[in-house]
Every structure is written in C-alpha cells, then in structure tokens.
Amino acid sequence: MRTAPARKHTWRRQVTPWLFLAAPLALLVTFTYVPVASLIDYSFTDWDGVSPTRSYVGAENYTELFTDADRFQVFFVSVYYLVASAVQIVLALYFAVILSFSTRFRNLFKGILFFPYLINGVAIGFVFLYFFQDGGTLDSVLGLFGYEGDRAWLGSPESANTSLAAVSVWRYMGLNFVLFLGAIQSIPGEQYEAAELDGASRWQQFRYLIAPGIKPVISLTVILSVSGSLSVFEIPYIMTGGATDTQTFVIQTVKLAFQFNKTGLASASAIVLLALVLLVTWLQRRLVPDEKAELT
Amino acid sequence: MVSRTKPAAALLLAGALLAAAGCSGGGGTAGGGEEAKPPSDPKSVSGDITVLTNRSDLVQNGTMKKYAAEFRKTYPKVKVEFETATDYEGEIKTRMNTEDYGDVLLIPNTVSKGDYPKFFASLGPEKDLVKTHRFTDKTEVKGKVYGIATFGAATGFVYNKAVWKKAGVTDWPKTPDAFIAALKKIKSKTGATPYYTNFKDGWPLTNWTNFLGSPTCDAQANNKLAASDDPWQGSLKTVDTLLHDIVKNKVSEKDPTTTNWEKSKGQLAKGDIATMALGSWAISQIQAAAKQAGANPDDIGFLPFPAQSDGKFCSMLIPDYQQAVNIHSEHKEAARAWIDWMAEKSGYAQTEQAVSVLKKDPMPAALKDYTAGGVRYVPLSNAKFEQVSAIDNASEVGLNKQDYRQRVIDLARGAKSGSLTALLDELAGKWADARGEVGP
Numbered sequence: 090m091r092t093a094p095a096r097k098h099t100w101r102r103q104v105t106p107w108l109f110l111a112a113p114l115a116l117l118v119t120f121t122y123v124p125v126a127s128l129i130d131y132s133f134t135d136w137d138g139v140s141p142t143r144s145y146v147g148a149e150n151y152t153e154l155f156t157d158a159d160r161f162q163v164f165f166v167s168v169y170y171l172v173a174s175a176v177q178i179v180l181a182l183y184f185a186v187i188l189s190f191s192t193r194f195r196n197l198f199k200g201i202l203f204f205p206y207l208i209n210g211v212a213i214g215f216v217f218l219y220f221f222q223d224g225g226t227l228d229s230v231l232g233l234f235g236y237e238g239d240r241a242w243l244g245s246p247e248s249a250n251t252s253l254a255a256v257s258v259w260r261y262m263g264l265n266f267v268l269f270l271g272a273i274q275s276i277p278g279e280q281y282e283a284a285e286l287d288g289a290s291r292w293q294q295f296r297y298l299i300a301p302g303i304k305p306v307i308s309l310t311v312i313l314s315v316s317g318s319l320s321v322f323e324i325p326y327i328m329t330g331g332a333t334d335t336q337t338f339v340i341q342t343v344k345l346a347f348q349f350n351k352t353g354l355a356s357a358s359a360i361v362l363l364a365l366v367l368l369v370t371w372l373q374r375r376l377v378p379d380e381k382a383e384l385t
Numbered sequence: 386m387v388s389r390t391k392p393a394a395a396l397l398l399a400g401a402l403l404a405a406a407g408c409s410g411g412g413g414t415a416g417g418g419e420e421a422k423p424p425s426d427p428k429s430v431s432g433d434i435t436v437l438t439n440r441s442d443l444v445q446n447g448t449m450k451k452y453a454a455e456f457r458k459t460y461p462k463v464k465v466e467f468e469t470a471t472d473y474e475g476e477i478k479t480r481m482n483t484e485d486y487g488d489v490l491l492i493p494n495t496v497s498k499g500d501y502p503k504f505f506a507s508l509g510p511e512k513d514l515v516k517t518h519r520f521t522d523k524t525e526v527k528g529k530v531y532g533i534a535t536f537g538a539a540t541g542f543v544y545n546k547a548v549w550k551k552a553g554v555t556d557w558p559k560t561p562d563a564f565i566a567a568l569k570k571i572k573s574k575t576g577a578t579p580y581y582t583n584f585k586d587g588w589p590l591t592n593w594t595n596f597l598g599s600p601t602c603d604a605q606a607n608n609k610l611a612a613s614d615d616p617w618q619g620s621l622k623t624v625d626t627l628l629h630d631i632v633k634n635k636v637s638e639k640d641p642t643t644t645n646w647e648k649s650k651g652q653l654a655k656g657d658i659a660t661m662a663l664g665s666w667a668i669s670q671i672q673a674a675a676k677q678a679g680a681n682p683d684d685i686g687f688l689p690f691p692a693q694s695d696g697k698f699c700s701m702l703i704p705d706y707q708q709a710v711n712i713h714s715e716h717k718e719a720a721r722a723w724i725d726w727m728a729e730k731s732g733y734a735q736t737e738q739a740v741s742v743l744k745k746d747p748m749p750a751a752l753k754d755y756t757a758g759g760v761r762y763v764p765l766s767n768a769k770f771e772q773v774s775a776i777d778n779a780s781e782v783g784l785n786k787q788d789y790r791q792r793v794i795d796l797a798r799g800a801k802s803g804s805l806t807a808l809l810d811e812l813a814g815k816w817a818d819a820r821g822e823v824g825p
Contacts, residue, residue, distance in 0.1 A: 138478060138495070139493075332788070
C-alpha cells in the first residue's frame with residue numbers, strides 16, 4: 090500500500106521535467122534546428138526559392154562565394170560597427186559605473202538609457218530617417234547652436250555608415266549598460282566601504298574593484314559586439330536599403346535570395362556567416378579564457 | 386545591431402530564408418497542360434474563389450468589393466473573396482511553395498517563366514488571344530498564355546505644367562540636352578525642385594528601365610538584350626546618361642538619401658517638385674494628391690522621354706501584373722471568368738486611367754496629352770522575357786532593381802568616385818559573363 094504511491098511519485102518526478110520542457114523543445118526544434126538543417130540542405134542546391142524543382146550542385150555555391158572577393162568586401166562596412174561597438178561598450182561602462190554610485194535620479198537615468206533597446210528596430214529606422222533628413226531634427230538642433238544645418242548625413246559612404254553605426258550605438262547601449270550595471274551591483278557593498286575607508290578614489294575603485302569584478306560580463310559583451318557587427322541588418326536595411334556603400338553581409342544575402350532568386354547561394358552565405366560568428370566566438374574564448382572572477 | 390545576441394542574428398536570417406523556402410517545394414506537382422476555359426454559361430458556373438492582389442488600398446476602401454458585387458450580377462453563383470499582401474512579391478513567392486495560393490493571383494515577377502505551366506492553368510493558345518489582347522507575349526510559354534494583365538501603362542515623366550510654364554518651357558524637350566536645359570530654367574526661375582529621384586524609396590528608379598526602347602522607338606529592345614553582350618549600347622545608355630546628367634547638373638533634390646515617395650506626390654501636385662519619371666499609372670494618383678492639397682489637378686501632365694525617332698516621340702506600353710489561375714484551383718472556370726471579366730467588363734483600367742489590356746479600347750483620359758501631341762505608342766515585346774531575366778538574375782545586374790541606378794546617382798553627385806562609362810562597362814562585363822553561363 091505504501092510503496093505504490095511512492096513509485097508513482099518517482100515516475101512522475103521523472104516525467105514532469107520533460108513535460109515542462111516539451112513545449113520549449115518543440116518550439117526550438119521546429120523553429121531553429123529544422124530550419125538550419127534545411128538551410129544547409131538548400132546551400133548545396135541551385136534552388137531559386139520558388140521552383141518546385143531543384144538540383145544538387147555539391148559545394149558549388151561555397152566555391153562561388155569564396156572565389157569572389159567582391160562578396161566579402163561588404164565586411165569592410167562592419168569595421169564602422171566594430172569601432173562603434175567599442176565606443177558603445179566604453180559609454181555603457183561609464184554610465185553603469187556612474188549610476189551604480191548613489192547619483193541623483195539614478196532610476197530615471199537608468200530608464201532613459203535602457204529605453205531605446207525596447208523600441209522595435211524598424212521603428213528606430215524610420216525615426217532616424219526623419220532625424221537625419223535635410224533640415225530634419227539633427228539639422229535643426231545643430232542650428233540652435235549656430236551650426237549651419239545643411240548636410241546630407243546619409244549622403245556619402247563615410248558619413249552614412251558613421252550615422253548608421255551611431256544609431257546602432259544609441260539602440261544597443263542600453264542593453265550593455267544593464268548587463269554591466271547588474272554585474273557591478275552583484276559586487277558586495279562591504280568591499281566598496283572597505284575601499285572607501287582605505288581612501289581609494291572613484292577611479293581606483295573602478296580600476297581595482299569593479300573592472301576585475303565584472304570581467305566575465307565585459308568579455309561576453311565583446312563577443313556579442315563582434316558577432317553583432319558582422320551581422321548588422323535592420324537599421325541599414327530600413328534606412329538606406331544598402332545604397333551608398335552601406336550594404337552589409339546580411340543585406341547582400343537577403344538581396345541574393347529575394348532579388349536575384351539565388352536562394353541556394355544565399356543559404357550558403359548564411360551558413361558562412363554562422364560559421365564566421367562561431368569562429369570569432371571560439372577565438373575569443375581561446376584568447377580570453379573565461380576565468381572565475383576573483384575578488385580578494 | 387552592434388551587440389545583438391550571439392549567432393542568433395545569423396539564425397534569424399536562417400529562419401527568414403527558410404520562411405521563404407517554406408515547406409520546400411510541395412506545390413506545383415501537376416505536370417501542367419490543364420486549361421482554365423472561360424465558362425460557356427455564366428449562370429451555371431459556381432464556387433467561392435479567392436483573389437490575391439497587391440492593391441490593399443482598393444480592398445480597404447471597398448472598391449474591390451464593388452467589383453465583386455458587379456461581377457456577381459453576371460455570375461450569380463460565384464463568390465469572390467480578396468486577400469492582400471503588402472509585400473506582394475515576398476509573401477506570395479513564399480506561399481507558392483504550397484498549393485494554397487488563391488484561385489486567382491498576380492504572377493510574382495520572381496517566378497521563372499519556364500515554371501508557369503507548373504503553377505498556373507493555361508488560358509488558351511496565344512494565337513487566339515493575341516488578336517484581342519495586349520501584352521500576351523509576356524506570359525506565353527510554348528504557344529500558350531498563362532496570365533492576362535490587369536492593365537498596362539505608358540512610360541513618361543509626370544510633370545507639373547504650371548511650374549514648367551512659369552519657367553518658360555511650354556514645348557516638350559526633344560533631346561536629353563534640351564530636357565536638362567528645361568530643368569535648369571525651372572531651377573533658376575522657380576523655387577521648385579526640377580527633378581525628384583526618389584532615391585531612398587528606390588523602386589521609382591526602376592521606371593527608368595521602362596524607357597528601354599523609347600529613345601529609339603524599338604518594340605524589340607528588350608528581346609535584343611537576350612542576344613547582346615552590352616545592354617548599354619542602345620537606348621539604355623541614353624536613358625542612364627540622362628539620369629546621370631540630371632543629378633550631375635544639380636537639378637535634382639539636394640539630399641537624395643532621405644527622399645519620401647508618399648510626400649513627393651503631394652509636393653509634385655503643389656508644384657514644389659516639377660518632374661518625376663513615373664508610369665502613366667501615377668497620373669491619377671498625383672491628380673488625386675492635387676485635389677487633396679487644394680491644387681489644380683489639370684496642372685498635372687505627362688511628357689514623353691526627350692528623344693525623337695522620325696520626328697515623333699515614342700512611349701513604351703508596359704504591362705502591369707498579370708492575373709493567372711492557380712493550377713490547383715478547384716474552380717478554374719469561375720477563376721477564369723473573373724480574369725476575363727476584370728479585363729473586359731469591369732472598367733477597372735478606365736477607372737484607374739490605365740491602358741486597357743484590350744486592343745479595341747481607347748487610350749485613357751490621362752493620356753490625352755500624348756494623343757494630342759502625336760506620341761507613338763510602342764508595345765514593348767516581352768517574348769524573350771525569360772532569357773533576359775535569367776541573365777539579369779545570374780549577373781546580379783538587376784535591370785529592374787533600384788540598386789544600379791542608385792549607384793548611377795551616387796556617381797553623379799560625387800558620393801562615389803568613378804565615371805558612368807566605367808560603371809556601365811562593369812555592368813556590361815557581368816552581363817556578358819552571365820550570358821555565357823546561362824546559355825542561349
């Protein structure tokens with residue numbers, strides 16, 4: 090009499106976690122693994138994206154990609170975003186440190202800094218189109234300070250890419266900021282007190298207490314930034330559509346698939362990008378091993 | 386996107402591509418050969434049909450429903466439902482991987498012509514339809530027609546007559562140089578932007594490709610591209626040079642990168658913009674914008690490409706989307722009835738002030754200037770449509786895409802260095818290579 094319910098319990102205990110996992114796993118497999126598998130499959134075909142027939146062409150798509158240097162030229166644009174993400178990390182770190190000390194209106198500032206991240210990327214694209222317009226927001230604000238508001242911000246490749254990268258910084262800094270802030274706040278308060286008693290300045294607190302304490306988060310952020318810079322898409326796609334040398338690798342891939350009906354080649358591009366991002370992540374982990382943060 | 390999550394962005398892209406891939410080619414299993422015949426007795430044909438359309442504006446304001454109600458008077462047992470797609474090309478292309486893509490649909494441009502018999506029911510032999518209908522060669526595969534255009538458009542520039550008159554230009558320019566001279570006069574004598582490129586939205590730039598054949602009055606201009614290693618030897622060079630020179634002479638808008646199509650309609654209507662290269666389909670839209678802005682709709686005119694052949698201007702007639710019957714449709718007769726009724730009885734083309742698909746119908750009121758000015762209408766032959774688009778896609782030149790014209794404009798305004806000749810040579814090189822790859 091007693092053992093039966095107990096057995097029932099173990100059975101239940103074994104199944105319950107799987108029941109909880111079933112929904113997310115099903116979603117994950119359906120919307121991530123199956124698509125990636127088919128994507129790899131397509132990348133070996135000459136499919137045009139709509140025709141009922143397609144034939145396998147072996148590694149031809151990959152050969153075409155790697156023998157055509159032009160296709161990788163777009164990564165040059167990523168340099169703008171890489172530089173921007175360096176700026177972004179420094180800014181985010183700065184704000185996170187400042188706001189982790191007791192500053193007036195900290196919660197308000199936290200909200201203000203994080204807010205852009207909550208806005209949809211497409212909406213941001215449209216908002217900033219008006220912002221950069223001839224005689225738009227940016228020009229009128231500059232006009233208030235006496236600068237002649239007469240500049241095509243998206244007009245030349247350098248200016249356009251810088252402007253777009255700046256929008257990207259505006260959008261994603263909030264996320265970095267929150268990550269840093271969380272990490273900083275997990276450092277025990279006594280350590281600050283001890284540091285202050287020892288007469289450490291704010292800079293010394295940052296240099297010897299905060300920075301080592303949040304090192305894992307910083308290195309994570311760097312990985313995210315590098316891979317993010319390689320796969321920039323929605324902001325330039327909405328704002329310029331890749332015109333005036335603002336085309337990124339992802340925009341190029343989308344154009345291959347949807348404008349020129351080269352779904353096979355585009356799938357191969359997407360796989361190459363995926364591989365590249367994984368490679369960067371791996372390199373990063375090798376160069377900067379993920380050691381436990383030690384606060385002694 | 387500076388710090389988006391890990392490989393997630395790449396995976397997202399994978400997902401997007403897959404969405405396009407859909408369930409990987411389940412559709413189009415039928416071998417073709419099925420014909421959607423027009424019903425012999427309108428009273429007996431029955432069924433609910435779904436019509437896919439890109440005109441979400443007409444569905445929303447109820448115009449399409451009125452057409453459906455009118456249609457029902459002749460075909461009492463057929464019920465028509467509409468489905469719209471804002472990004473028509475992208476969405477429908479994806480849906481065509483299944484069997485469920487409506488009963489009647491507009492043929493997406495991305496579908497290769499050779500695949501038409503796998504997706505659509507034939508509408509009969511071309512030799513019969515060509516007697517009464519325009520534009521049949523665009524959808525003809527092995528002697529059979531697979532789509533009938535809803536209507537067509539004539540090529541030209543929509544312009545504000547009042548502004549041109551104020552600048553002292555009353556006659557249509559006959560050469561590209563005269564055209565630029567006219568735009569310069571507009572710039573110096575009026576406050577208007579002489580020409581508006583719509584660079585940002587991009588698609589209006591593709592109207593320039595529609596001028597193909599116009600400078601030389603050549604109906605075969607598009608077909609010739611299939612056999613040419615340099616598409617820019619003929620009329621296309623004249624066309625691209627004109628666009629280049631307009632921008633180079635600074636008679637276009639100051640900052641092309643932030644243009645706005647919806648806004649530009651009103652600006653043209655009010656005379657803030659003097660000229661835009663658009664099809665005749667745009668005339669009624671700009672006139673409507675003029676009414677809305679309290680300006681005079683009669684000021685909106687249409688002028689042909691500034692080049693003459695035998696002392697006459699030429700305007701190309703280009704088909705809009707073609708309606709086709711889904712090969713998997715269970716009500717092919719009803720679907721065919723709708724297509725024919727829209728083309729012949731609905732008055733759709735007249736209402737839209739477009740060129741009717743029926744040869745016997747007169748030109749619309751929007752083109753009265755053309756008719757009065759003795760402009761010759763040249764229907765562009767699309768017999769080699771498949772070969773030309775195959776080369777175009779393989780070469781990634783994109784004659785009907787905005788990208789290369791954006792490059793032309795970037796060159797002209799000095800955002801990038803280089804010459805137009807060098808750019809066109811580069812494109813021609815790609816074209817020639819791709820032509821070798823694709824084969825005859």
